[in-house]
Amino acid sequence: MIIVLKNGVDKTQIDNLVNWVKSQGLSAHLSEGQFRTVLGLIGDVSNVDIDLIKGLSIVETVTRVSEPYKNANRKFHPDDSIIEIGDVKIGGGNFAFIAGPCSVESEEQICSIAGEVKAAGANLLRGGAFKPRTSPYDFQGLRGDGIELLLEAKELTGLPIVTEIMDLSHLPLFDDVDVIQVGARNMQNMELLKALGKTRKPVLLKRGLSNTLKELLMSAEYIMAGGNGRVILCERGIRTFETATRNTLDISAVPALRELTHLPIIVDPSHAAGISRFVKTLSYTAAAAGADGVMIEVHNDPQKALCDGAQSLTPEEFAVTVRGVNRIREAAKEN
Numbered sequence: 001m002i003i004v005l006k007n008g009v010d011k012t013q014i015d016n017l018v019n020w021v022k023s024q025g026l027s028a029h030l031s032e033g034q035f036r037t038v039l040g041l042i043g044d045v046s047n048v049d050i051d052l053i054k055g056l057s058i059v060e061t062v063t064r065v066s067e068p069y070k071n072a073n074r075k076f077h078p079d080d081s082i083i084e085i086g087d088v089k090i091g092g093g094n095f096a097f098i099a100g101p102c103s104v105e106s107e108e109q110i111c112s113i114a115g116e117v118k119a120a121g122a123n124l125l126r127g128g129a130f131k132p133r134t135s136p137y138d139f140q141g142l143r144g145d146g147i148e149l150l151l152e153a154k155e156l157t158g159l160p161i162v163t164e165i166m167d168l169s170h171l172p173l174f175d176d177v178d179v180i181q182v183g184a185r186n187m188q189n190m191e192l193l194k195a196l197g198k199t200r201k202p203v204l205l206k207r208g209l210s211n212t213l214k215e216l217l218m219s220a221e222y223i224m225a226g227g228n229g230r231v232i233l234c235e236r237g238i239r240t241f242e243t244a245t246r247n248t249l250d251i252s253a254v255p256a257l258r259e260l261t262h263l264p265i266i267v268d269p270s271h272a273a274g275i276s277r278f279v280k281t282l283s284y285t286a287a288a289a290g291a292d293g294v295m296i297e298v299h300n301d302p303q304k305a306l307c308d309g310a311q312s313l314t315p316e317e318f319a320v321t322v323r324g325v326n327r328i329r330e331a332a333k334e335n
């Protein structure tokens, strides 16, 4: 249920209403936007007397929210959420480039790529330490050592780091990680999502291969229901009947999610395409669609990459992509 308050209502009146909501066993989510103040009620609202609330002098409108995701719902929070990671902001007009190799392979590899993507305009460094590979015989990642190497690259470049968690039991290893990624395969690992909800770390939540946007938002809701509102959504391509690309980039997800939620939305063109020469075009498409960022795999020697070399850009190609994306963002602003 959302209660839109009248303009100019004073704080004591809002506090009284919030306290009353809580006394009904519900939780209250207050969003003081630029143009209006909205109070979202979360919990079982079936017994709440809507007419009683409508009759209050400070209330403009009351509506029941039918969507099962409440915290993630734009109706509860009309303004875009901005997630801050150190000096980097994502959302609400702030665009981020997240770049780096699919997986951390060595100190030399991650540190040199980190320097190069930073010089090209990256705001955050990505790199998998725990890798969800389809085959158990493929490189599984450097695990805890990989996180240590990412932290070294961070120290060197100042870039905050993004890396994937695959199992709840590894959470203590992520203490110094800036953004925890939940990969497509774990989007519905509810226990993991609940545990991340108890942290206050930004979570980059990737859409599952066969999941709807509603399911993605419900997964975000799991994290947010625990009190962690710092969720960034990522469209990374879905499974379709098409085989020309690794997955199919669902670009409509960007405008569709934009309406449904206030959370930042980024696009991963690398896993969507699976083919490096398509990554630039898909990045441009993401920028034109109004995404809040792109996450791009970059490797200094793609042909020798231990994972996802075929979809990895060289640092030079990444630099060209950054420049093009920025030009498209400028052009999009003019509309």
Ligand code: PEP
Residues within 6 Å of the ligand: 102, 128, 132, 182, 183, 184, 185, 206, 236, 268, 271
């Ligand atoms: C990744 O980002 O390296 C990754 C494994 O992505 P996804 O979960 O989208 O497949």
Ligand code: MN
Residues within 6 Å of the ligand: 102, 103, 271, 297, 307, 308
């Ligand atoms: Mn990858």
